[in-house]
Amino acid sequence: MRNQNKQESFKKLQALLNELPWYVEEYINHKLRKLSTASLFNYCHDYKIFFNWMIAEQLWNGSMKDIPLERLEQMTVLEVESFLNYLHYQLDNKELTVNRKLSALKSLFNYLQNIAETPDLKPYIHRNVMAKIEFNEIKESMETRANKMEGKILLGDEYEKFRLFVAHDYGEINKENKKVYNFYQLNKERDTAIISLILGSGLRLSELVGLDLDDIDFSKYCARVIRKGNKEQFVFFSRTAMADLQDYLSVRTIKYKVDKNNKSLFVSAPMGPKGTTRRLTARAVEKLVEKYAAAFGKPALSVHKLRHSFATRYHQEINDVPKLRRQLGHSSIQTTMIYTHIKNDDLKMAVDKMDMPIEQDE
Incomplete structure (x- = not known):
């Protein structure tokens, strides 16, 4: 694909x-x-x-x-x-x-x-x-750009609140609208996995929609992506993202009637006379983020702002700009430096603690 x-x-x-x-x-x-x-x-x-x-x-x-x-x-x-x-x-x-x-x-x-x-x-x-x-x-200075960005990204507990909103709350507030509710029920695992993967890795939109099933390394919590300049790189993601991704994969074949030859990771519902399941497009991902962001009360939130949200949190907790640069796939470290100017004093958990305590129940 x-x-x-x-x-x-x-x-x-x-x-x-x-x-x-x-x-x-x-x-x-x-x-x-x-x-x-x-x-x-x-x-x-x-x-x-x-x-x-x-x-x-x-x-x-x-x-x-x-x-x-x-x-x-x-x-x-x-x-x-x-x-x-x-x-x-x-x-x-x-x-x-x-x-x-x-x-x-x-x-x-x-x-x-x-x-x-x-x-x-x-x-x-x-x-x-x-x-x-x-x-x-x-x-415009880096501080000015950072201040403009700050009001449009997820900070503090908004990070997990938005993920939970997509995973559960959006359905609860739309129960009376059967059309919206049924569409949500069909796609909630997929949409949660998409949001969680961006928030847990900082992937670009093009990198996300280009993922195939074989690109995910389930043992190392990373994904093979093709970055700008056609460079191949393995990008790590959080345990929460992995859990949400596995939830989606458990229903992917049944819900979307996916042909075994379709290796696209994220797919759309069957469309057309033949009921063909296709790779989810970049525009479709943009629209679903816009939908959830508006309902969440942060309409300025976009796919790129989710990437910024990850980068801001990563920097606040890890404070390692070269590692962040590699994670984001920036060609210049100056691009990464903007995240050092975003103030976020209420972050207290390290990146590998961003996950819900899914292991503790086992």
């Missing part, structure tokens, strides 16, 4: 590349082993915005696919600054988004100047205007 998803993502990327100049495809192929297809798709989307802007501003009279290298080499600083202003003021992109799109362009132009070679070993372009363009200065 994972291979099928990768193939579908690759097809979408190829379809977008067919609209872009030949040198963009060459650059993407150069990056294909290093970055995920999702990241490269975003790059191509950014390039499409840039090239469409060039045509709209009459900087090129012709189709996007035919924009030559010579035109890129002749780009002026004023033209690029005009494009960045267009992103900021007309498309209403925030400074971070403008920086991301500028970074994509810088990477492409750097490839054309310093890596790609003509048959006679000359660079594709000699002049790189993007090297002269500086990123927007982001004035």
